[in-house]
Amino acid sequence: MKNDISHNNILNKEIKFYIIGFFISFILTIIPFILVIKKKYFYSKNFLLIVLVLSACLQILVHLKYFLHLNFSKKNYWNLIFLIFSIIVIFIIILGSVWIMWNLHHNLSNY
CATH class of the missing domain: 1.20.5 (Single alpha-helices involved in coiled-coils or other helix-helix interfaces)
Structure with missing residues (x-):
């Protein structure tokens, strides 16, 4: 009984970890997508390029931490x-x- 509770607790922590990683990845995907769609209205090409590269690098780090569990x-x-x-x-x-x-x-x- 005690092992089942600790196993469920560990499983819940892992699921929360994956959900957090998913939402961060989703946000880091949506932000550049929206900026590219709306680029002719608001932003310069240099700003757009900086945001795209920064978002891609951050997404690589998120994948390494949350999905590959590297630390x-x-x-x-x-x-x-x-x-x-x-x-x-x-x-x-x-x-x-x-x-x-x-x-x-x-x-x-x-x-």
């Missing part, structure tokens, strides 16, 4: 190291590809 505890240390390593590899691939394409464009544009 800086010792329990998640290796998961965090793997995530940082993956981000570094992705940046190397993307920046290397852009660098190669720019060099190809620069070297072949003379012909």
Whole structure:
């Protein structure tokens, strides 16, 4: 009986955690969507770009915390190291590809 109560309590906390993450993600999606729809009425392109990038970065952090349960505890240390390593590899691939394409464009544009 006592285990059932503690299990339900833990389950309720997890559900609340997911619901909070869902609503924050929903808000971080709706705000840029509305701004893009109404951009010709109120906002400059620079402001819109800043809000879009900021919203995307915040949404990545929300997903990492609320849905992937990543934090800086010792329990998640290796998961965090793997995530940082993956981000570094992705940046190397993307920046290397852009660098190669720019060099190809620069070297072949003379012909």
